[in-house]
Amino acid sequence: MKSRIITVLMTLLAPLTLCAQGVKIEFFTPSIVHVVKYPGQPVTPESKVIIAKPQEVKLTRKGSTTSSSELTVQLNEKTGCLTFMTAKGKVLLREKSHTFAPLNQTFTLDKDEAIYGLGTIQNGKMNRRGEHKRMEQSNLEDFQNVIQSIKGWGIYWDNYAPTQFDDDVRGMSLTSEAGDVIDYYFMYGGSADGVIAKMRHLSGDVPMFPLWTYGFWQSKERYKTAAETESIVDKYRELQVPLDGIIQDWQYWGSNYLWNAMDFLAEDFANGKQMIQNVHQKHAHFMISIWASFGPQTQQFRELDAKGLLLSIETWPQSGISHIWPPRMDYPSGVKVYDAFSPEARAIYWKYLKKLYDYGTDAWWMDSTDPDFFNPKESDYQHPVTGGTWRSLRNAFPLETVRGIYQAQRKDDRGKRIFIMTRSSFAGQQHYGSNMWSGDVASSWEMLRNQIPAGLSFTLTGNPNFNTDIGGFFCGSYNTKGSGSAPKNPQFQELYVRWMQYGLFCPVFRSHGADAPREIWQFGEPGTPVYQSIKNLIDFRYRLIPYLYSTASQVTNNNFSYMRPLFSDFAADKKVWDMTDEFMFGRSILACPIVEAQYTQEKIVKEDAMTGWDKKNLKIEELENGSNKQLQSFNPSTFESLKSATKYLPKGANWYDFWTGKLYKGGQNVVLTTRFDQVPMFVRAGSIVPLGPVMQYVGEKxxxxxxxxxxxxxxxxxxxxxxxxxxxxxxxxxxxxxxxxxxxxxxxxxxxxxxxxxxxxxxxxxxxxxxxxxxxxxxxxxxxxxxxxx
Missing domain, CATH: 2.60.40.1180 (Golgi alpha-mannosidase II)
Structure with a gap:
């Protein structure tokens, strides 16, 4: 029997109102069900995310129950609520209620049922039970509307408006601020990997990135001349520290009135094209910052504005004067975000970006793809964009702008795989050559701890590519001996090295930040403890690339993930259901980074993406009195002393300490002797791990x-x-x-x-x-x- 749409119309007696309601159930596959609920005439919404087509599925129907070989869906004709069950009748999920004004769907969960996903929520949690979150794309948090359960089911809520997620005694609910119909996909995968596979089936697989992208990247906010950018590569080569990617951040275009002109217009970048060629001659690759907005003096602005393809929202930068902070609002920048929902606007975007592509640019850093949205007004949300309003399409902006670049560059294929690093992501973005980073995070131990569950939660939505600014973006609170002195501060040195040890296990291994430079030589001379710890990590990253690249092929071909929460492999061990400081790196390696200060006193930093820029609002406190006195007497050799840490080894496998070869039984806490220059890591018994040579750049050996x-x-x-x-x-x-x-x-x-x-x-x-x-x-x-x- 071919896949069929089962439409049930019913009447409900709501308070004081008699209204007609409809429920449309469509089996996309035997294990994926598309549900649409509508208040009036039947509709088939057009999705920006779903690219799969319904398969032919053999179905059986008995009364109000429809079954495939893997799923049974039961409709309550009085309430319009659905119950999802396995083919054998085990209840997976029940709907509780729904409304259309506001647009809400509520579900009933089991009492102890753990749920995961949604996106990069920066609160340090894995399990979303008890969560209340307004999901709107931002600098630090991004949302994909994908939730999955420890029971092996998942939901993708196909709505692009800001959406409220709530879980409490009333149930788990999704409430969107715009939309005419309830539209979601129920997926049964049986496991975390299974749900991810279903989501990628619906929204697209993950293309391979270039091999060189798995090497080490160096960046900062910002290299101010082409000569400086090029000199960074020279210094790494001189020191024989591996490097594959150099990144040019903003303002290479000059004035803020020329914001994102996509050309080297600043005087100190007059030789930008030659700089890229020189970087290539040094066996490195070049990534450049581009934005979703344009200054009023750019060619892009004028062309887009003439066609009505710019938005009225207030965005970054707010002032046209780039060297003064806080912004001079009496000199407004006039910068505007483009309508990424318009195919014509996306074509214009690529037409001008092509100049940087012609220069030889290897990769795109698409910043502010949220995009930045300051002082929002109701009129902003009602602003029309192609296909809807800013409110109705808001959260899909990063998907549309990234997809536009990917599709255009694929048509102009010059033998380079597309690599896009972007600050924001929506469901399905994994299909368009993008890796997301977690925004302008603060340099603090708390923020480091938050990155692990944030990245894992992002992975669980089907997007495997995640990274962070190693050391945190804002490190100004560590500049205790003047501007840029943080790399000499033992507190920041310890945090940076431990953050780098976490970054070792991210698909992209990238150092970046503001307030102080982050190049390896900023942290000391060769042979000193901090310098050597950083170098050892970079060397070791290159040894891991054969394992990592083989994992990448599994991500592309078999729906694997690089960073895997422990319950993905050990769901029977309830101790790992909400574990936030350990994860699997591929199928074999258990990553156990140190995420608490061991050698210095932890600095508590209270800031967000905006207070990090506005230094006057930065609030800093020390965990204990006397830490400044400790810093004054700190001996760098202290980093050479041994410490200890307790880590949990999941039940269901035995584990080898990677560094010592010692074998441990799973299901227990172990006390490890730790070193500053090593990250605790284990390998599952019954594993094979290939290691490559240390090299200065990918392909050298x-x-x-x-x-x-x-x-x-x-x-x-x-x-x-x-x-x-x-x-x-x-x-x-x-x-x-x-x-x-x-x-x-x-x-x-x-x-x-x-x-x-x-x-x-x-x-x-x-x-x-x-x-x-x-x-x-x-x-x-x-x-x-x-x-x-x-």
């Missing part, structure tokens, strides 16, 4: 002798993925996989014949096999299968 670490205790399999590293030939099948299979009972490693191929692949190589006890064996591999007994 061939992967012709990878170290293959085998962790016994269970059978294991790992697929080593390789391709050209850039371009989209992989979509045509130009890549290879070498599958390593460990049979624990016989202690045998089988290496498959190479599957597939691509231009420039290594035909003959070595693999150095290593066990946790130090057993090592090097073998030759020429593409044919090999079996080794260890």
């Amino acid at each position: 061939p992967w012709d002798n990878l170290e293959i670490r085998i962790y016994p205790g269970a059978d294991a399999e790992f697929s080593l993925y390789e391709d050209e590293g850039d371009g989209y030939n992989y979509e045509q099948g130009y890549y290879s996989n070498i599958i390593f299979t460990w049979t624990d009972r016989t202690r045998t490693l089988h290496i498959s014949a190479r599957q597939g191929g691509y231009k420039g692949m290594i035909l003959e190589r070595k693999f150095t096999l290593m066990l946790p006890d130090g057993t090592t064996k090097t073998i030759d591999y020429n593409g044919n299968q090999v079996t080794v007994k260890l």
Whole structure:
């Protein structure tokens, strides 16, 4: 039987009102149900997110119950409420009530049912039970309207207006500020991974990023000349510290009246095109900041304004004078956000951006894709945009502007994979070459702790690509010895190194921030404890790239995630349901970063994205009296002393300490001896982890002798993925996989014949096999299968 739409019209006796209501149920797949509720005539809303088409699904109907092979949906014809069950009749989720004014849907959850997702909420929590949140895109928090349960179901609420999420004794509810119909998708995946797979089926898979993007990135707010930007690459090469990406932040265009002109118009960037070419000659890649708004003197502004494609909202920057803070409001900038919902406006945007693409730019830093929206007025929300009003489409702005760049560049393919870093994200954005960072976060231990659950919650919406400003964006409270002195402050040094150890496990490994420079040499001389800790981390990141890139192929092809909350793999262990300081990095590595000060006293910083800019409003307090006295007498060698930390090892596996090889049983807390220059991490027994060589940039050295670490205790399999590293030939099948299979009972490693191929692949190589006890064996591999007994 073909997929069918079942429409049930009913009448409800509401207080003083008799009204007709409709419920439309559509099985997209056997495990995905599209639900639309409407107050009048039946409608089929057009989605900005859903790109999948309904499949042919065999359905059976018995009375008010409709079933596929995986799901049963039961309709209460009196209330219009639905109950979602497994094919065997186990209740997954019940609707409780709904209204159209306001547009609300309320569900009933089990008493102890944990729920997750929604987006990058910066409150340090994983479980969304008891949460009350108005979801509107902003600098620090972004929302995707995807929620999932520990029971294995998920919901995508297909509405783009600001939406209130509430969970309390009345139920779990979503209430949107605009929209004519209730429109959502119920997904049953059976697990966190399963729900993510369903969401990507609906909204799109995750394209591969260039191999070089997994290296180290350096940035700051901001490099003020082309010579300075280029010199950063020179210094990294001189010090022999690995670097793959350099980022040029804002104002390379000159005056704020020329805001986002998408060209090097500032006098100190007159040689911008040559700078990019020079960066490439130094074996690095170049990313540049672009915005969703334009100054009144730009060509873009004039063309968009003439077509009525600019919004009236107040945005950043507010003043046309760039070097004075707070903003001189008597010199308004006149900067306006463009209508990203308009195909014509997106085409104009790309027409001008193409100049930077022609110069050789490798990647886009799309800032303020929320976008910044100051002093909102009701009239702003009612402002018409293409296809609706600012209120009705507000939250989908980042999706539309990012999609516009992705689609345009794919049409103008020059052998570069698209890489976009963006400050905001909506559902489905994973399909358009974007990685989101968590905004202008403060430099504090509390904020570091918040980044872990924020990133994991983002991942659970189907978007796997997340990163943060390592060290936090605003570090001014640590400038105790003058402007820019934070990197010499032991409190900031400790925070920065620990944040970097967390960043090691993010898909993008990027140092950035304001108030003080963050380059490695700012933290001391080579060989000193802080400098060496940073260098060791960067070196180690490059060793992890074969593991990380192979994980990337699984993200693209098998709906994996890089950063995985522990309940994704260990849902039976209730102790991990709300764990916020540990997570899986890929399938094998348990990341346990240190997120509390061990060597200095923690500084409490109270600021948000705006108070961070307005230094007069910055409120700082010390955790204990006397910390300044401690800083004055602090000896850098203190960082060389050993400390301890307690970490939990999930039940359901045994775990090897990555650094010592010691084996621990899962389901227990362990007290670890910790070092400043190492991040605690474990590997699941029954894993295979490939490690590459340390190199100055991706591609400097061939992967012709990878170290293959085998962790016994269970059978294991790992697929080593390789391709050209850039371009989209992989979509045509130009890549290879070498599958390593460990049979624990016989202690045998089988290496498959190479599957597939691509231009420039290594035909003959070595693999150095290593066990946790130090057993090592090097073998030759020429593409044919090999079996080794260890």
